[in-house]
Amino acid sequence: MADQPIIKLHDGNMMPQFGLGVWQASIEDARKAAVKALDVGYRSIDTAAIYKNEEAIGQALQETDVPRDDIFITTKLWNEDQLNSQQAMETSLKKLQLEQVDLYLMHWPCPEKDNFVEAWKGMIELQKQGLTKSIGVCNFQQAHLKRLIDETGVVPVVNQIELHPMLQQRELHAWNAMHQIQTESWSPLAQGGKGVFDQEIIKNLAKKYGKTPAQIVIRWHLDSGLVVIPKSVTPARIEENFKVFDFRLEKPEISEIAKLDKGQRLGPDPDEFN
Template sequence: MTNPTVIKLQDGNVMPQLGLGVWQASNEEVVSAIHKALEVGYRSIDTAAAYKNEDGVGKALADAALPRDELFITTKLWNDDQQRPHQALQDSLEKLQLDYVDLYLMHWPVPGKNHYVEAWKGMIELQKQGLAKSIGVCNFQVNHLQRLIDETGVTPVINQIELHPLMQQRQLHAWNATHKIQTESWSPLAQGGAGVFDQQVIRKLAEKYAKTPAQIVIRWHLDSGLVVIPKSVTASRIAENFAVWDFRLDKEELGEIAKLDQGKRLGPDPDTFGS
């Protein structure tokens, strides 16, 4: 297996391009999932205050006894905490048993409540204090991002958005890239492959490369320059999702998958969610 790739963020920090997502995993499930993930080679774990499993993540990391600088840990500021980012991160760090996170993300813009610029200013302070090495956002549309940049002068290093073959968000991805914002995909397999794994092009490529449909889709994210965090609590699936370093898709194949885009959002609409 060749080395997993890393992505350089605009603030100079680097992060693994492939990580483990732990959405919907319980505190118990997340411990064994992370043990398995670290064993097969993952070094990036993506959690959130809203997932209610930071305690489990913290326990797994404490058990792992890996050097802290080998790990890349992401957590997120929940909507209800946008007016208290400092306290929210302190709470998360306590549960994670960490002195800092590598990446702190604002989970949603919640434009209806209009606290996201203030929350971002608080996150900028947290980065200055060393409690978060890098700061970014999730689910931000262009107008939300532009406002952050205009009003604070600090650009998020990451915009983590719903992104999979049926919802490719090419315009937003391109806008992010123009502003040196790394796009990260959540729900990268369209929630367990719903409608993706049975697409003819995916099945054909799986056969060609002797890989599973999930591995083809993960490789598509990697070859598209995206950071990707497939979630699983199943040991075999966790290992399978990481075994994607021995092949690449060519331009033509990426182009075939591009044709699957339907703008089909499976998650909430960022313009209205939480408001």
């Protein structure tokens, strides 16, 4: 098994740079995908309360031979539970059959409701109780992050955002980096490569390296310093996505992929999603 890159978060905890996403996967599919991924060599799994498949990850953790300490588990606080993070966390832990997760993320800021600073204070408390090792956010813009930091003094370790070659969010990525916040990409393949895999540059690189377009895009995330969690429930695809540690893109190739950025969102706008 090739050595996977590990990222050191600003709170001192370590996070694999590569993992499995299970958004929109049924309980049975998510369980099988997680078991397969751990078998292949994945050491990070990303779920969420709203995915309704946390118990699948709990089952997979019981089934696998990989020790719990070697696996990085992320789950997320859903919007409706922002003022009830304690109970939400306890529910998630029960489903995951765990006493602690590695990373707990606030799923959306929901700026109109304006509960995210309160929710963050609740998450700080959960970390103090040892229910999660690290805390972070998803889909936060600079203004939301700035408020969290200004009002609590606690900087999220991760900001998980929609990020793929058609939506590179370079300004936000740079702002995160400046504040030691690790950027993590969701929908890294633009939902099955929509409009990405058929780009000339991606096709040419796939040919050059003897890789699939998906593998080229995953490698682009890794070489850009992003944490990446491609979602798949197909065993062959789960394996294929993992075979990205035996090559690297060159700087000019990364610059070419940068030109694909169209600011094109596939998911909701964090400033408007409530």
